[in-house]
Amino acid sequence: MKNRKIIVDREELPAADIKPNMDFDKVVKRVTEAPKYISKTKKVIGGISTGAAIIVIIVSGIYLSKNQKNETDVSHNSSTDKNISKMPEQSTDKPPADNPIKQGVTNAAVNAAPGKQAATANTAHNASLNTNGTNGEKYNSLNDFYKKTSLPMQLFTIAANRDTTITGAQGTKLVIKANSFTDAANKPVKGQITMALKECYTLEDMLKEGLTTMADNKILESGGMIYLDAKSGETQLKLKKFEEIEMYNPIPEVMANTNMCVFYGETKLPAGGTNWKADNYSRIPYPVAALTAGKFHDTASIDYFASHFRFSKDKMIEALKKKDSIKFSVSFNELMKPIGSSGGEKELKPGTPLCEFLSLAANNYIPPIQGATRETAFEFNVMDKADYEKYLREYKHYIEDKNLNKGNFKMHYDASDVFNAHSNSPFYIGKIGWINCDSYKGPMVNVNEIHFTLNSQTEEDVKLIFYSGKRPSIVKALKTGNTWCFPNIPVNKEVTVTGTFLKDGVIQKASKVFKAGKKETLRQLEYMQ
Amino acid sequence: MPADSLIIKAANMNTLPKKNDEEAALDEPACINLAKQDPLKFKPLYEKYYEQIFRFIYNRIEDKNLAYDITADVFYKSILKLPAYEYQQIPFSSWLYRIARNELIDIFRKNKAVRVVSINSLKIKDIIDDIDLDYREEYRPQLIKLIKNLDDDDLQLIEMRFFENKSFKNISEIIGTAEAAVKMRLYRLLKEMKSQLAGR
Numbered sequence: 001m002k003n004r005k006i007i008v009d010r011e012e013l014p015a016a017d018i019k020p021n022m023d024f025d026k027v028v029k030r031v032t033e034a035p036k037y038i039s040k041t042k043k044v045i046g047g048i049s050t051g052a053a054i055i056v057i058i059v060s061g062i063y064l065s066k067n068q069k070n071e072t073d074v075s076h077n078s079s080t081d082k083n084i085s086k087m088p089e090q091s092t093d094k095p096p097a098d099n100p101i102k103q104g105v106t107n108a109a110v111n112a113a114p115g116k117q118a119a120t121a122n123t124a125h126n127a128s129l130n131t132n133g134t135n136g137e138k139y140n141s142l143n144d145f146y147k148k149t150s151l152p153m154q155l156f157t158i159a160a161n162r163d164t165t166i167t168g169a170q171g172t173k174l175v176i177k178a179n180s181f182t183d184a185a186n187k188p189v190k191g192q193i194t195m196a197l198k199e200c201y202t203l204e205d206m207l208k209e210g211l212t213t214m215a216d217n218k219i220l221e222s223g224g225m226i227y228l229d230a231k232s233g234e235t236q237l238k239l240k241k242f243e244e245i246e247m248y249n250p251i252p253e254v255m256a257n258t259n260m261c262v263f264y265g266e267t268k269l270p271a272g273g274t275n276w277k278a279d280n281y282s283r284i285p286y287p288v289a290a291l292t293a294g295k296f297h298d299t300a301s302i303d304y305f306a307s308h309f310r311f312s313k314d315k316m317i318e319a320l321k322k323k324d325s326i327k328f329s330v331s332f333n334e335l336m337k338p339i340g341s342s343g344g345e346k347e348l349k350p351g352t353p354l355c356e357f358l359s360l361a362a363n364n365y366i367p368p369i370q371g372a373t374r375e376t377a378f379e380f381n382v383m384d385k386a387d388y389e390k391y392l393r394e395y396k397h398y399i400e401d402k403n404l405n406k407g408n409f410k411m412h413y414d415a416s417d418v419f420n421a422h423s424n425s426p427f428y429i430g431k432i433g434w435i436n437c438d439s440y441k442g443p444m445v446n447v448n449e450i451h452f453t454l455n456s457q458t459e460e461d462v463k464l465i466f467y468s469g470k471r472p473s474i475v476k477a478l479k480t481g482n483t484w485c486f487p488n489i490p491v492n493k494e495v496t497v498t499g500t501f502l503k504d505g506v507i508q509k510a511s512k513v514f515k516a517g518k519k520e521t522l523r524q525l526e527y528m529q
Numbered sequence: 530m531p532a533d534s535l536i537i538k539a540a541n542m543n544t545l546p547k548k549n550d551e552e553a554a555l556d557e558p559a560c561i562n563l564a565k566q567d568p569l570k571f572k573p574l575y576e577k578y579y580e581q582i583f584r585f586i587y588n589r590i591e592d593k594n595l596a597y598d599i600t601a602d603v604f605y606k607s608i609l610k611l612p613a614y615e616y617q618q619i620p621f622s623s624w625l626y627r628i629a630r631n632e633l634i635d636i637f638r639k640n641k642a643v644r645v646v647s648i649n650s651l652k653i654k655d656i657i658d659d660i661d662l663d664y665r666e667e668y669r670p671q672l673i674k675l676i677k678n679l680d681d682d683d684l685q686l687i688e689m690r691f692f693e694n695k696s697f698k699n700i701s702e703i704i705g706t707a708e709a710a711v712k713m714r715l716y717r718l719l720k721e722m723k724s725q726l727a728g729r
Contacts, residue, residue: 005591005643006645006676007591008649008650008673009648009649021583022576023601024572024575028571031605031609032568163705241680241721242682246707
């Protein structure tokens with residue numbers, strides 16, 4: 001029990017009681033009597049800088065021991081008390097090569113074996129299954145093999161009580177707030193913390209780690225995965241309740257994709273793939289402050305807005321039948337102006353508060369093209385009350401001090417949340433471990449199952465890989481006897497089936513590229529020694 | 530355009546709070562620059578912010594006299610640290626609140642005072658409303674108990690947001706974190722409180 005005293009409806013002190021206690025002269029006297037008060041202030045800043053320098057040495061020491069380039073960049077922001085430490089190997093803030101994936105899925109799959117020579121790329125027309133042996137090293141199990149292929153950990157030493165930003169070799173940026181970690185007993189941690197980071201942004205790295213992109217039975221498109229761990233000495237740490245790490249994915253298209261959110265690795269069995277669980281609250285919009293007056297932002301925000309509030313005809317007809325439905329409409333026909341300037345008319349038909357809210361939001365926050373005339377029309381003729389309330393609830397927690405006290409509408413809203421969610425908001429990580437910036441593979445109409453048989457009689461790990469744009473999906477096969485099945489694979493997609501097999505302690509890898517067709521659901525693949 | 534249309538011009542829809550005359554009259558950046566050279570020039574800022582900083586402290590301390598002492602310490606330290614303050618990085622008021630908050634943390638850590646949580650019973654209803662539960666009288670004591678046992682960081686979030694009506698932006702500046710992170714944290718906190726209340 002906390003040592004706190006609750007006072008309910010405490011009598012408020014009148015201002016007249018407070019004012020007589022203001023004694024500015026007394027405060028100034030203290031200040032002037034303080035020895036050289038300005039130089040004392042400088043001393044405080046000096047102390048902070050020294051703290052940052054210590055971190056430089058520790059971090060650099062680790063990198064040097066790894067024979068990496070010694071180019072640590074640590075700076076300090078005195079106002080926010082942040083340390084920024086950056087991994088030295090990262091040459092710029094560029095994302096990792098915009099996915100080597102396109103260069104050949106198969107290569108990546110086969111190359112995932114340690115110490116391997118370059119494999120021959122397969123093509124979509126290859127009829128036979130290609131196999132590659134490894135360097136002949138013996139393994140007890142596939143897990144044992146994956147442990148060896150596993151990517152090296154990048155280690156960072158941070159101070160528990162300081163805000164710190166770390167940047168991984170591939171460009172993952174993690175903003176860690178002071179005192180974010182506790183031990184298993186929820187006790188805050190002091191002193192130094194060792195952060196371990198792995199970054200998997202290429203298909204090859206994902207395969208080396210034995211990762212898949214499935215959330216229960218749904219297929220994900222991966223925008224990259226990281227592994228994050230924190231220890232204080234030998235003590236395993238965890239993130240404090242409600243504490244979050246801000247993560248910036250190095251791939252711009254992932255940052256810009258609003259469908260991407262954080263998934264946590266629920267099970268990570270090297271040879272068994274990973275099941276991911278979505279964290280639906282891991283991405284939220286940029287704050288209003290991020291929109292700068294006079295600057296023009298991506299007009300795609302309008303689409304985002306519309307998709308949130310557009311209703312199907314059926315839904316409207318259904319709502320019309322109910323007495324308590326909300327009727328309204330809104331249309332814009334306007335000369336757009338830069339944010340922060342005056343001008344621009346909104347034509348609003350008096351209707352429901354939501355309409356006013358949307359219009360106000362549009363007026364203040366829609367990023368326009370300067371001087372351009374744009375006609376934008378949104379019509380929401382009727383909304384079921386339950387739906388209406390659902391939307392109110394949805395935005396209720398994003399309250400700001402914008403009192404739109406019109407008619408019956410007395411809610412506070414922060415419209416920026418509606419309009420700025422479209423891109424580049426960071427990912428918020430609520431727990432450490434395996435973390436995936438992913439989105440669900442969009443609605444797939446033409447899907448089919450791919451079946452095939454493998455007469456391997458070995459320990460095996462079989463996966464199917466395909467692409468949606470530049471992002472890979474790695475699907476783990478469902479196995480019954482010798483029959484393997486990949487459900488819900490889009491037809492006419494070029495897919496790669498890749499297998500890792502352990503026979504007599506030796507790893508063999510095989511892969512085959514083909515087009516998943518509607519009538520080609522059964523394929524016979526032979527494992528070839 | 531329909532006759533019953535409502536025309537709202539952008540210029541009239543500025544949702545930013547209007548400055549009152551006193552605020553408008555005080556050129557705060559200029560005042561700060563002068564006060565960096567001469568502590569006596571700090572007086573207009575002292576007069577402007579004294580009451581709100583005192584109330585912020587008094588809401589968390591039972592002893593009125595101690596609250597006055599801490600307020601004096603806050604302004605003393607703010608004048609000492611003023612040369613390091615830069616107007617662009619954080620609003621001055623938030624900077625003062627940040628110093629006040631740190632002073633309080635120090636006081637409580639040294640057990641010089643008992644942490645008080647001043648609860649406005651009207652606001653309890655707002656919280657229950659915000660966590661999306663139909664109001665029931667029995668929730669009140671339960672919620673108060675929950676608030677009493679919150680972590681320090683969570684407690685201050687509830688206090689500032691609900692009992693002191695601070696905006697997310699203000700809160701983020703005071704506690705030194707991103708506005709989005711504050712929203713997210715509060716959202717999750719309310720969700721957790723809801724599950725605890727509803728689960729009883």
